[in-house]
Structures are given as C-alpha cells and as structure tokens.
Amino acid sequence: VQLQESGPGLVKPSQTLSLICTVSGGSFNIGLYHWTWIRQPAGKGLEWIGHIYASGSTNYNSSLKSRVTMSLDTSKQQFSLKVTSVTAADTAVYYCAGTRDCSSTTCYTSSWSDSWGQGILVTVSS
Amino acid sequence: QSVLTQPPSVSGAPGQRVTVSCTGSSSNIGAPYDVHWYQQLPGTAPKLLLYGNNNRPSGVPDRFSGSKSGTSASLAISGLRAEDEADYYCQSYDTTLSASVFGGGTKLTVL
Numbered sequence: 001v002q003l004q005e006s007g008p009g010l011v012k013p014s015q016t017l018s019l020i021c022t023v024s025g026g027s028f029n030i031g032l033y034h035w036t037w038i039r040q041p042a043g044k045g046l047e048w049i050g051h052i053y054a055s056g057s058t059n060y061n062s063s064l065k066s067r068v069t070m071s072l073d074t075s076k077q078q079f080s081l082k083v084t085s086v087t088a089a090d091t092a093v094y095y096c097a098g099t100r101d102c103s104s105t106t107c108y109t110s111s112w113s114d115s116w117g118q119g120i121l122v123t124v125s126s
Numbered sequence: 127q128s129v130l131t132q133p134p135s136v137s138g139a140p141g142q143r144v145t146v147s148c149t150g151s152s153s154n155i156g157a158p159y160d161v162h163w164y165q166q167l168p169g170t171a172p173k174l175l176l177y178g179n180n181n182r183p184s185g186v187p188d189r190f191s192g193s194k195s196g197t198s199a200s201l202a203i204s205g206l207r208a209e210d211e212a213d214y215y216c217q218s219y220d221t222t223l224s225a226s227v228f229g230g231g232t233k234l235t236v237l
Binding site for chain 2: 036046047048051061062095106108109110111112113114116117118119
C-alpha cells in the first residue's frame with residue numbers, strides 16, 4: 001500500500017492544521033489496516049497522534065485529544081487529520097501510515113505501521 | 127519524556143554487533159504488549175524493521191533481530207555496515223495511556 005500526505009505547509013498560530021492522506025494499492029477497504037497519523041518535530045523523536053479504523057472509530061493521543069479530529073473518506077480512499085488552535089509546538093513533519101496488528105498468520109497485542117507516506121512539513125508561523 | 131526509554135546513541139565498527147535497548151514498564155512492554163522496531167535514515171520516513179518483537183518484514187536482512195524479556199526489548203544488528211547508520215525507534219502500546227507509544231530514538235553511528 002502507498003500513502004501520500006497533502007495539505008498546506010504553513011499554518012498561522014491559533015488556526016487549524018488540515019492534512020489529507022491518499023491511499024493507493026487497494027488495501028483501503030479490506031479491513032486489514034487501520035490508519036495512523038504520526039508527527040516528528042525537527043531533530044526530535046516520533047509522536048503518535050492517533051488511529052482511525054475502517055468503522056470510523058478513533059483513538060487519539062491524550063495530550064492532543066482535545067484538538068485532534070480524524071476522519072475517513074472511503075469513496076476517495078483518503079483519511080484526514082485536523083488539529084485546531086495550533087502553536088509553534090505543532091510544527092513538525094507529519095506522516096500518515098497504514099497500521100496493522102495481524103500478519104498473514106498471527107495477531108499481536110500491539111499494532112505496527114508497515115507503510116508510511118513520505119511526510120509533509122507543516123510550519124506554524126505568522 | 128517517552129514512556130519507552132532508549133539510549134540516545136550507540137556506535138560500532140563495521141562488522142561488529144550492536145544492541146539497542148528499549149525499556150518500558152508493566153503498563154506497556156511488561157503488560158505484556160508486543161514491541162516493534164523502525165529504522166529512519168536521514169531525511170526519510172521511518173521504515174518498519176521488526177514487528178511482533180522479532181519478525182522481519184520481507185526484504186529486511188537477517189542481520190537484524192529482536193528480543194523481549196520482562197519490561198524491556200532489544201534490537202540487535204550484527205555484521206554492522208555503513209548503511210545501517212540511522213535512527214532506530216521502538217514502539218509498543220501503553221495501557222495506562224491507552225495509546226501507541228514510541229521510544230525516544232537511538233542514533234546509531236558506524237565508526
């Protein structure tokens with residue numbers, strides 16, 4: 001499965017960051033994957049933002065939960081991320097990823113992301 | 127502060143074996159939740175290296191292996207090569223946070 005992030009590279013403080021991830025490769029509706037957003041500030045580590053499942057249910061990082069919304073558009077094979085009231089601390093490379101918790105033979109107790117987009121740099125600045 | 131603790135850096139000479147540790151707690155690795163590892167080359171997206179503690183996706187050399195015991199996990203890289211120079215991240219699930227969590231990352235330098 002291939003993923004590609006798109007959206008504005010510059011967002012003003014207090015505004016809403018909106019990104020879309022387009023999925024290709026035919027896996028979007030199979031149910032094998034759930035879909036994830038992860039971000040990485042420059043020079044820092046990875047931060048899990050949240051998952052959205054094929055059912056539309058979501059699970060968000062508690063530190064961002066009040067500001068994050070994820071949604072699916074199955075007709076377009078896309079999922080999206082919105083982060084409201086952004087500050088400079090939200091400046092990061094944002095990755096979308098395809099995530100699973102079962103291989104072809106075994107299910108595991110935590111999920112992993114085996115397909116990643118190339119990432120998109122979002123800068124929060126006036 | 128990550129709930130999974132990794133050393134900031136490790137190093138080794140070509141051909142050597144290095145390990146990267148990932149230390150958690152009873153609410154994540156020790157719960158027990160499975161651990162996964164990623165390699166991030168400079169300027170690129172992370173790439174899945176190991177899933178389910180010690181399973182290699184297709185295309186990952188068998189020089190990479192993983193283990194888990196108690197509240198910790200380890201990534202071992204044998205026959206170190208220059209192209210292994212990268213950042214490595216562990217990932218698991220934390221039941222207290224109800225969230226997927228990453229380690230802080232370890233920078234591997236090949237001397």
